[in-house]
Amino acid sequence: MAKIRGDPRQVALAHETRRGIVETLQDVDEKSTVQIQEALKVTRYHLYHHLQQLTKAGIVENHRDQGRARWWRLTGPINLEDSNNTSQPDLTDFPDEVASLIRKGANVHWIEIPGSARDAIAAKKMLESAADEWGVELDLPFTFTPSGILVIGKSRK
DSSP states (O other), X not given: OOOOOOOHHHHHHTSHHHHHHHHHHTTSSOEEHHHHHHHHTOOHHHHHHHHHHHHHTTSEEEEEEETTEEEXXXXXXXXXXXXXXXXXXXXXXXXXXXXXXXXXXXXXXXXXXXXXXXXXXXXXXHHHHHHHHTTOOOOOOTTOOOSEEEEEEOOOO
């Protein structure tokens, strides 16, 4: 498998809920978490997860807290039309189920394994042990040393 690469802003905007947050904030100076939640009809936990992803990508910021309210705004202009026309990462090397999850906005985390041979061997043994535990056939060559682990969580849609 290959490491997924892409512009973090484009990847963040690929998810429907995150696009909705940006659309909600486009024509206003700011909105509170509650106002965004009411506009999108999502749970608070779900909303905070997506706000965190947009914050990491530098698209939104929590610029002030007033009492218990958190206020959000865009960090700059966002052209959603441009983000609509971006191509998906090349997913041809992935199994169909994995590629489908990524296209639907699944949570994707890349865990970098430090460069030492000891860490790579430990990661390989951990993967083999997990595969054995779950009855998954994992036929890794003796010389295989992982540089990272891609963890994909199903979308909550």
